[in-house]
Amino acid sequence: MILEIVKYGSPVLRKKGERIESVTPEIRKLITDMFETMEENHGVGLAAQQVGVAKLLTVIDVRAVTDRPSTLELDGEPADVASIMPLVLINPEVTPVGERVKGSEGCLSFPEIYAEISRPESVDVKALDAKGKPISFRCGGLLARAVQHETDHLNGLLFIDRMEKKVKQKLQAELDELQAETKAAKK
Numbered sequence: 001m002i003l004e005i006v007k008y009g010s011p012v013l014r015k016k017g018e019r020i021e022s023v024t025p026e027i028r029k030l031i032t033d034m035f036e037t038m039e040e041n042h043g044v045g046l047a048a049q050q051v052g053v054a055k056l057l058t059v060i061d062v063r064a065v066t067d068r069p070s071t072l073e074l075d076g077e078p079a080d081v082a083s084i085m086p087l088v089l090i091n092p093e094v095t096p097v098g099e100r101v102k103g104s105e106g107c108l109s110f111p112e113i114y115a116e117i118s119r120p121e122s123v124d125v126k127a128l129d130a131k132g133k134p135i136s137f138r139c140g141g142l143l144a145r146a147v148q149h150e151t152d153h154l155n156g157l158l159f160i161d162r163m164e165k166k167v168k169q170k171l172q173a174e175l176d177e178l179q180a181e182t183k184a185a186k187k
């Protein structure tokens with residue numbers, strides 16, 4: 001089922017996600033719906049907050065992006081990124097490794113707004129998968145960026161919080177308009 005994507009201005013985007021203690025049928029259904037919603041909207045990642053649910057759950061799939069590489073290491077060995085796609089992260093813990101790099105980001109909760117964001121190039125990730133099984137890996141490139149963008153959502157953080165001040169200032173009018181639209185639509 002395709003869910004409605006919550007836009008900037010909705011309070012749920014600022015909520016911290018609750019830990020998921022077990023992968024119930026409801027969580028499994030939510031995961032399926034989140035993938036469908038993400039694909040329908042051509043996204044690379046989607047956090048539960050973006051469909052109105054404040055839980056520590058995100059889905060990611062970078063396979064459709066061919067012009068921005070990702071890297072993966074499993075147990076310290078290079079591995080095929082596709083081997084862990086589509087990716088479900090439950091209660092993820094993300095540790096940055098490596099230098100910060102700038103890269104373009106968008107967000108399904110901010111239609112048509114894009115900006116360069118500086119983030120660590122690689123991250124170590126520990127999480128539970130869709131079956132509730134612990135997984136861990138190191139990733140880089142686009143996948144590392146997606147993991148960080150999505151885990152920010154799970155903590156109530158948005159990419160506008162990571163923008164350089166002057167970048168955000170340039171977008172401020174658009175952001176204010178989007179926020180006002182979201183609030184007006186709710187009434």
Ligand code: NI
Pocket residue numbers: 106107108109149153
């Ligand atoms: Ni986003």
